[in-house]
Amino acid sequence: MKKPSFATVVGSVTVAAIAVIAAAYMGIGSSAPKAYRADASDAAQVADGQRVYKAECASCHGAQLEGQANWRTRLPDGRLPAPPHDESGHTWHHPDQLLFVTTRDGGAKYAPPGFVSGMPAFGEKLTDNEIWAVLAYIKSRWPEPVRQRQARINERVQQQR
């Protein structure tokens, strides 16, 4: 077998380094699972996610995913109200990976230092599969064009890896 040339080796090391930097820049880190497993077209996963959503998320993010009133304005204690997860919020501006780690690890971990977060960590309470399921449910509630735009955001992040 032909040995890889020096240029090939340097090239792939550079690509790997850029991928690591991109992941770090996005605040995702290496502990996030690599695969995207929240499938809005999987009826069983969506149903499971709806159960999790009602039990764990609806109290803050709203039964209809509408979020809390004035969600862009900080409360006196420095926290933000819970944002909507429907198309009026910015959940769909983020790749699955970031939504996953935010749900698992809570809002403070990936926010700037000093950020006071009202988003709890669910890693102790929910399995990875339950977190993917609740994301599948949230995605299933977006209109098709929004789902497609978020799918393209997922693809861009995947290409950086």
Ligand code: HEC
């Ligand atoms: C105690 C209230 C509360 C509960 C319960 C809660 N959240 Fe949140 N969540 C928040 C707040 C407040 C934010 C806004 C960001 C922050 O303060 O860190 C947020 C932000 C988020 C974000 C980031 C949205 C974005 O656009 O950046 C995701 C994703 C999220 N929550 C998912 C969930 C899921 C899934 C559940 C249920 C498993 C859940 N949350 C339960 C309060 C809550």
